[in-house]
Amino acid sequence: MDIMRGQGGIQMLLTAEQEAQQIVSSARNMKLARLKHAKDEAEQEAAAYRSSLEKEYERKVSETSGCSGSNMKRLEEETETKISSLSDATSNIRSDVVDMLLKHVTTVHV
Template structure:
């Protein structure tokens, strides 16, 4: 009788151990699933933040390129006007010099 009581006790302990292991495995699986979902959410948030930063920098640089383009157009136009003015001044000086040499005859 004592043997059967010991065997029954061992069977009960084995069932309890199986139940504890099964519960622990389920808890572990649940926690792993939660960790995976949390990691996916973090990755998604991180990517959306990076995308937002990229779009912001892109809009900042494209906006500045428009203003840079306008500034360069204005500067180019000013330089063209300056060169035209300088060319007309040099042209007048050249005409005056040529006229002087043509009209002065060495005798």
């Protein structure tokens, strides 16, 4: 009878060990599932944040590009005005500069 009790005790220990392994396995699977779920949520949040930043960037680019067109036109007009005023100024003093250069080139100092 002691042998029967010993075998019954061993059988109970084996059964308890199998149950413990199932519990540990189940806990690991649940942990992996929670980690996967957390990772998926984090990726979704990151994608949403990235999307919102890209939209904000595109909005700012579109706002500034409208202004840059008007700024570009204004700068072109200012440049043309300055070029024409410089052309007028050079044409007014061109003959004086040429006369001065000829005088200095042709004058001999002894």
